[in-house]
Amino acid sequence: MLVEFELIQKAQQGDASAFTQIVQAYRRRILGTISRLIGRPEDVEDVSQEVFIRLYFSLGQLRTAEVFEPWLYRLTVNASYDYLRKGRRRLESRMADLSEQQVMMADAVAGTRAQDDEGEKRRVRDTVQELLSAVSEDDRILLTLKEVEGLSLKELEKIYHVNENALKVRLFRARQRVLKKMKEVTGASSPSAKEDETN
Amino acid sequence: MNSNSSMKQGNPAEGDYRLDELFLAYRQACPDTEGSARFMPGIWAGIEARENSSNWFGRVAKALVTAAVAASVILGMMMSSANHSNDFFNATFVDALQADHVATLEPLHIERISTLESQ
Numbered sequence A: 001m002l003v004e005f006e007l008i009q010k011a012q013q014g015d016a017s018a019f020t021q022i023v024q025a026y027r028r029r030i031l032g033t034i035s036r037l038i039g040r041p042e043d044v045e046d047v048s049q050e051v052f053i054r055l056y057f058s059l060g061q062l063r064t065a066e067v068f069e070p071w072l073y074r075l076t077v078n079a080s081y082d083y084l085r086k087g088r089r090r091l092e093s094r095m096a097d098l099s100e101q102q103v104m105m106a107d108a109v110a111g112t113r114a115q116d117d118e119g120e121k122r123r124v125r126d127t128v129q130e131l132l133s134a135v136s137e138d139d140r141i142l143l144t145l146k147e148v149e150g151l152s153l154k155e156l157e158k159i160y161h162v163n164e165n166a167l168k169v170r171l172f173r174a175r176q177r178v179l180k181k182m183k184e185v186t187g188a189s190s191p192s193a194k195e196d197e198t199n
Numbered sequence B: 001m002n003s004n005s006s007m008k009q010g011n012p013a014e015g016d017y018r019l020d021e022l023f024l025a026y027r028q029a030c031p032d033t034e035g036s037a038r039f040m041p042g043i044w045a046g047i048e049a050r051e052n053s054s055n056w057f058g059r060v061a062k063a064l065v066t067a068a069v070a071a072s073v074i075l076g077m078m079m080s081s082a083n084h085s086n087d088f089f090n091a092t093f094v095d096a097l098q099a100d101h102v103a104t105l106e107p108l109h110i111e112r113i114s115t116l117e118s119q
Helices: A006-013 A016-038 A041-061 A065-086 A090-111 A115-130 A139-148 A153-160 A164-189 A191-198 B001-009 B012-029 B039-085 B094-117
Strands: none
Touching: A006 A016, A006 A041, A006 A065, A016 A041, A016 A065, A016 A139, A016 A191, A016 B039, A041 A065, A041 B039, A041 B094, A065 A139, A065 A153, A115 B012, A139 A153, A139 A164, A139 B012, A153 A164, A153 B001
């Protein structure tokens, strides 16, 4: 844990500086996690602020130190889920506009390195966002926590309050859907596939 | 191109490998950041705004409850005083009937019976 439980207790009693210290300790981690969960750098700060605001108002319910981090992750997951659900329509239309570019990136990521590093990062983010659009917001967050954040099944169990087997099944299915989408994307983007279509 | 063709042919291991690689690239494309200088002030502003709005709702709710209680007390008192002052509500059913009809009906009955007797 990045902070002592005493600090959390002080924050629970309304100590503003203790709360500020908690935020400072976790802001980097939360900003990073949200950045990967939602894939939109321009909105990461707003969603992260929402997480800490929710933390402030629910801190009084926390009883033991062990649950603090899983609980903070849960707040993060919920805020990201709310963001994704609200922005779904907007995101889908944007994806449709950029699909050709994203499709080309699926090859680029596995093969060549792009000249423009920032442009490549943006295209990677767009590609993964499109692939993750094949699953529900819930599964997309779960998959990102496992595959990108590298959380263990034990950690996910604490966050989701679901047993390990159920998580494994959900992860497997979500991954299969993403793989299927990836296959569609790479298949559509390959020149040989286009040649096949014309023939 | 080889990887694409193997994907098309449905090589699951190749697909898994490529997906893992893509997730890794994604992690690097979304690095940990510290956020801007207005991150913390933004949190406090959000907390303050939410506290103010919850206080406003609390005040409105409290005012509505007080008004509702006051209105019920006033209505109760009005009903109670109206019941006590009006004899109509204290009278029995027969009394009420008498008060309402008997005075007008009795003379008619008497007249009709006397007319019948004379015939």
